[in-house]
Amino acid sequence: MSQSFEHQEGASVSKQTSTRLRLIDRVNIVARAVPVWSLYILLLLPVPWLLYLAQTGGLGREPIKALEHELGEIALQLLIVGLCVTPLRQHLGVNLIKFRRALGLLSFIYVTLHLLVWLILDIGILSQIWADILKRPYITIGMAGFILMLPLAITSNNFSIRKLGPSWRKLHRAVYLIVLLGAVHFIMVKKVWELEPLIYLAVILILLVLRMPRRRKTQPV
């Protein structure tokens, strides 16, 4: 009895594995069929939607801060999704690599809009903007993240990859620092320690740890 039970269990495990593989295959097939430009359209739709909400009271009684925070949060989310691409391929075999550039550039677009809302709608006073960037650590950190994103956005094209060669990869590792700055910026904006930004930081740390070079288990003889 027990033998046949074990046998059955083994069979169901392999059945599960094959189901999983089939699912991954299907995801990969769909991903291959979806054109990258459709991702740009889909993920830029929140911009007109948020502006519409802000104008019609859908973002509450103070739409400027709400819009600013929504845009910043989407930017951080897109960076995190971008960071998932490599571990998804390495650990699960899901290949979404063709979307990675779009995710990075879309994140940059949202960070830029977030910054513009802060500059123009939120503060709007030049001397105060400058004082804030220099004096307020969370704004300094946010600005540092934005400035670090600039060279990455500028070199997110095939020409730059060819031209820069191996240093392109090194340059784009700056995204690890950028996403951390984004999470710290988010935590510091809150008046108290709030759970939501801490969850973002935890997810980011997990995604970064997954990238650490694994130590060899065997010592050289």
Next chain:
Amino acid sequence: MAFRWKNSLKDRDVTEESIFLNRRQLMGGAAAGLGFVAGSAASAAEEALEPNPWEDITQYNNFYEFGTGKTDPATYAHALTTTPWTVTIDGMVDRPADYAFEDIMKAMTVEERIYRFRCVEAWSMIIPWNGFELADLLDLAGVQDGAKYVRFETLYRPSEMHGQKANWIDWPYVEGLRLDEAMHPLTIMATGIYGRDIPNQNGAPLRLVVPWKYGFKSIKSVVKITLTDEEPLNTWQQLQPREYGFYSNVNPNVDHPRWTQATERVIGGGLFQPRIPTLMFNGYEEEVASLYEGMDLAKFY
């Protein structure tokens, strides 16, 4: 002594809304209507100010007892029951007791006060409160010689205030005033807005309003008032002593460590509302500056 201070802010929307006066606010609302005729020595800047609409005042709140989001209080505060309600007044008073809310209302004179309200987060509103002077309530209990401070507590009832289930704040919420601040004519206990009972999300059934201090000093849903000779440790000071002090007077010259206090945004202006300069003591400098004579306000923030 009620009516020790006259509004100079403009009264436009208020009288219309006052038609809906209810039982609790009736006496005060009517009296305040008369008050406006008398008080009109306002500057040009003040003339331009109008109270925020009811929706701004009741749908954009900080009341962490119901959650940290601005709309959380409006969403969840209906769970709070405010009848019966008693306020314990104890410490250095002649008549320490649990005072029933109804008895307090019978003894107090409710009047209308249109005040600027400035949050430490650099936003502001104009609010037409109904309430009575805190000094009158303290006189009811009889403040003893030697009392120097007043300590306030908000209700602690996690079954109805679900935000209190989060334990990063040492509930109940505590605030404090120096006795002279508490006795000042501007300091009121508010029981209404626009002549209606104060909604739960704004601190029903009675909350402190100290218009020259940042909003968090104006503690909501008060259940305990203690006269003491020791400076109370208020909740925000306990949480972040580097950022929030005991005094917390509105002061455009002393920045919050993480943002400027020189300007503020008036709520309700939509996407293109510019910031306006913040006024010293929130515009009540003439009335209260003398309380802090000789004090370094950057040190006693």
